[in-house]
Amino acid sequence: MELIMTGTGSPLPDPNRSGPSQLVKVAGRNFLIDCGRGCLMRLAAAGAPPITIERLLLTHLHSDHVTDVNDLITTRWISGFPAPPLPIVGPEGTDNFIESTLKMLESDIGYRIEHHSDLESPQLEVAETAAGVVLDDGQVRITAAMTEHKPVHPTVGYRIEAEGSSIVLAGDTIPCAGLDELCLGADVYVQTVIRDDLIKQLPIKRLLDVLDYHSTVEDAARTADKAGVKTLVLNHCVPAPSTQEDIDQWIQMASEHFDGEIILPSDLETINV
Ligand SMILES: [Zn+2]
Numbered sequence: 001m002e003l004i005m006t007g008t009g010s011p012l013p014d015p016n017r018s019g020p021s022q023l024v025k026v027a028g029r030n031f032l033i034d035c036g037r038g039c040l041m042r043l044a045a046a047g048a049p050p051i052t053i054e055r056l057l058l059t060h061l062h063s064d065h066v067t068d069v070n071d072l073i074t075t076r077w078i079s080g081f082p083a084p085p086l087p088i089v090g091p092e093g094t095d096n097f098i099e100s101t102l103k104m105l106e107s108d109i110g111y112r113i114e115h116h117s118d119l120e121s122p123q124l125e126v127a128e129t130a131a132g133v134v135l136d137d138g139q140v141r142i143t144a145a146m147t148e149h150k151p152v153h154p155t156v157g158y159r160i161e162a163e164g165s166s167i168v169l170a171g172d173t174i175p176c177a178g179l180d181e182l183c184l185g186a187d188v189y190v191q192t193v194i195r196d197d198l199i200k201q202l203p204i205k206r207l208l209d210v211l212d213y214h215s216t217v218e219d220a221a222r223t224a225d226k227a228g229v230k231t232l233v234l235n236h237c238v239p240a241p242s243t244q245e246d247i248d249q250w251i252q253m254a255s256e257h258f259d260g261e262i263i264l265p266s267d268l269e270t271i272n273v
């Protein structure tokens, strides 16, 4: 398996980091987890255009994780002859979100159908999940578990298993039982993280609120340690580290609680699993 970081950023626009998303490649099959700002540009760079995405898995419906879903739908639709239906999995509320997105795209869909006689409406297959098996076809097994990101609720994380290895895409969550269950013995655990020590220095209530529902670096490291994962990937870092010195500091903080490998990747970095 390959894990390609198609977006290592956060809600805050960053010149070098796209919004949160990850691409998992298994024997030529492409699975996209979340679809944040700039995702389609990163997919182009990764050689995985929208038409090649087998399934989109959404962890939750916060804007930073779904900004490019409309672009994914449109670009896949207009680049297929015809495009196969796109399966989309997400927590409760995903159906409504996709329906609203299609409503937003209504004018554009109308223009294109009017102009191109071979086009019909975009085909999407939405499935809402709370926990359990999302896909199991002998080659790839994907399971979901509930995470904890209240007041955003419900939210889910995913574990993808193939070729004897496993990757956990946790999304935004504080430590919780569902997360522990997903991570147990995983090879790679990707966690969105924040630095509470830095955020607490800023006297802005709205920023301090962010502390309520994200794992700190320490939280992520403790979860990784408890679950016995091999590699912890720090992602969606707030505030975003920009220098190698910053990155080393984040990794150093995590290493105080976790003995395994720790990575804080850049956009398009590939982790072989
Ligand atoms: Zn969120």
Ligand SMILES: [Zn+2]
Binding pocket: 010, 011, 020, 062, 064, 065, 172, 192, 236
């Ligand atoms: Zn987020």
